[in-house]
């Protein structure tokens with residue numbers, strides 16, 4: 001009669017192991033994975049760079065005859081150094097900073113790039129870049145206003 005009772009104990013032990021594994025797997029899927037996805041690991045220097053990069057939207061930027069609109073038109077931004085970029089509209093009419101439609105870019109930390117609407121004269125739009133990318137953008141009302149920001153590794157993040 002000892003055989004049935006020991007196999008019974010074995011059965012309970014096996015069930016306990018299965019339940020334990022199931023609890024472990026669901027904890028991993030429910031809590032651990034979302035936690036990882038929600039908080040990308042970004043160096044402190046990148047989250048709080050010592051410097052900023054300013055891009056000026058100059059007066060007359062809306063003119064197709066004028067070469068200068070976003071100044072500078074192409075710029076390298078270094079992660080951990082000056083990766084907080086500020087667009088300042090110094091012109092007389094509103095403009096936007098809008099991602100080109102053929103560019104697939106979403107910053108893992110800051111999300112979607114681009115001003116939510118018109119940047120009025122005297123106002124600014126800013127974006128914290130946290131990963132390497134080539135971001136081509138334009139102005140929505142004046143699509144001939146085109147520019148590029150290259151986000152590259154900084155000396156302190158390599």
Ligand SMILES: [Cu+2]
Nearest residue numbers: 095096139142
């Ligand atoms: Cu414009």
